[in-house]
Amino acid sequence: PYVDPEAGAAVKAADRAHVFHSWSAQGLIDPLAVAGAEGAYFWDYDGNRYLDFTSGLVFTNIGYQHPVVVAAIQEQAGKLATFAPAFAIEARSEAARLIAARTPGDLDKIFFTNGGAEAVENAVRMARVHTGRTKVLSAYRSYHGATSTAINLTGDPRRWASDTGSAGVVRFWAPFLYRSPFYATTEAEECARALQHLEDTLAFEGPSTVAAVVLETIPGTAGIMPPPPGYLAGVREICDRYGIVFVLDEVMAGFGRTGAWFAADHDGVVPDLMTFAKGVNSGYVPLGGVAINAEIAATFETRPYPGGLTYSGHPLACAAAVATLGVMEDEKTVENAAHLGEHVLGPGLRELAGRHPSVGEVRGLGAFWALELVRDRETREPLVPYNATGEANAPMAAFGAACRKNGLWPFINMNRTHVVPACTLTEAEAKEGLAVLDEALFVADEHTVE
Numbered sequence: 001p002y003v004d005p006e007a008g009a010a011v012k013a014a015d016r017a018h019v020f021h022s023w024s025a026q027g028l029i030d031p032l033a034v035a036g037a038e039g040a041y042f043w044d045y046d047g048n049r050y051l052d053f054t055s056g057l058v059f060t061n062i063g064y065q066h067p068v069v070v071a072a073i074q075e076q077a078g079k080l081a082t083f084a085p086a087f088a089i090e091a092r093s094e095a096a097r098l099i100a101a102r103t104p105g106d107l108d109k110i111f112f113t114n115g116g117a118e119a120v121e122n123a124v125r126m127a128r129v130h131t132g133r134t135k136v137l138s139a140y141r142s143y144h145g146a147t148s149t150a151i152n153l154t155g156d157p158r159r160w161a162s163d164t165g166s167a168g169v170v171r172f173w174a175p176f177l178y179r180s181p182f183y184a185t186t187e188a189e190e191c192a193r194a195l196q197h198l199e200d201t202l203a204f205e206g207p208s209t210v211a212a213v214v215l216e217t218i219p220g221t222a223g224i225m226p227p228p229p230g231y232l233a234g235v236r237e238i239c240d241r242y243g244i245v246f247v248l249d250e251v252m253a254g255f256g257r258t259g260a261w262f263a264a265d266h267d268g269v270v271p272d273l274m275t276f277a278k279g280v281n282s283g284y285v286p287l288g289g290v291a292i293n294a295e296i297a298a299t300f301e302t303r304p305y306p307g308g309l310t311y312s313g314h315p316l317a318c319a320a321a322v323a324t325l326g327v328m329e330d331e332k333t334v335e336n337a338a339h340l341g342e343h344v345l346g347p348g349l350r351e352l353a354g355r356h357p358s359v360g361e362v363r364g365l366g367a368f369w370a371l372e373l374v375r376d377r378e379t380r381e382p383l384v385p386y387n388a389t390g391e392a393n394a395p396m397a398a399f400g401a402a403c404r405k406n407g408l409w410p411f412i413n414m415n416r417t418h419v420v421p422a423c424t425l426t427e428a429e430a431k432e433g434l435a436v437l438d439e440a441l442f443v444a445d446e447h448t449v450e
């Protein structure tokens, strides 16, 4: 193990003095000083190594420090480290070609951004200009990013502080059978009622005022809820009927995470616009984008697109994407994620649910899983209340600490832990992580009524 506590202390001291962290009360956080990372693991300066079940923020789909991608970035830096977006650049052209070859249907034009929020901002801008309408519909259980429009589209409480009520966003309930907003008891019922609810929302909002419906194909941070069969096809049909642009946000679910190139592939649904980021190059250099269908692309053939970014299609980021997509083909990363889901993580997590009364539901696919932790499996009362902090959140904090103590870095959001490791995870690594989760769940079990 790597040990250099003095170096770690210096890194930590400068961080605490000068780095202003996301989403945090700056005086109340204690960020771990990280010395290095490789594959599915990272380590600190004190000799502790962690199996990363978070993939950072669910973006290192090929794991850390993949030598092929690192070399490609180095090579691109030596050749052409940067260049303005208005020119045709080899790495950018090639990245766009490779992405368009994988996106479904006629989503063949790529607008590059630096990340997911900018992708969502630009998808909404495209939809508004294309339709001449302003309103946008999104789901309550969602996360779309932290810039102005993206945070307003977001349903989770991170929106509240930025919600001016003026972004032209209307939120609705997407399906989620375990906590059904529609009192449904079957997937088919949930699907039908969720579609009717969207129809009703549109009827009262006025369909002719709505530019776009924006949905995560599988909501990620909000709880990894694969939609019931037929839901996405139903939304597609509703959007077609009213001339509304259908935007699928695949920032988290895309590029192998679900055991397919895109989560939409599982349903065979083709949106009008698809946003991506994260897994496109495993986050080695910031990159995101919007894949655009033929009809919307045609709108901007002779009319200028009113949007742009200094670093749109940055050569280093694009070179990293080209290399990442190559690695994913060569190493069958997407197939590995599918195998993990079907044969290792899925069965392993369901086994944990059988043993631990704190596990209310296991759901997901590929390398994209959520455990819903509850106080009471009968009533489904969450282990901690919605958006709990401090003492009220203590059971989840204790669960997290138990994972870290045994060398697993868990993803925790409210009353859930998400199992979102690298899509390149081996079976042995998966089993190592499952064993730590098993131990830590006994801590959660202490807070149940059973």
Ligand code: PLP
Pocket (backbone or CB within 6 Å): 057, 114, 115, 116, 117, 118, 120, 143, 144, 145, 146, 216, 220, 221, 249, 250, 251, 252, 253, 277, 278, 288
């Ligand atoms: N959309 C989804 C579905 C996400 O999960 C995220 C980030 O987690 C975003 C958009 C925002 O991406 P970024 O943080 O790169 O702006």
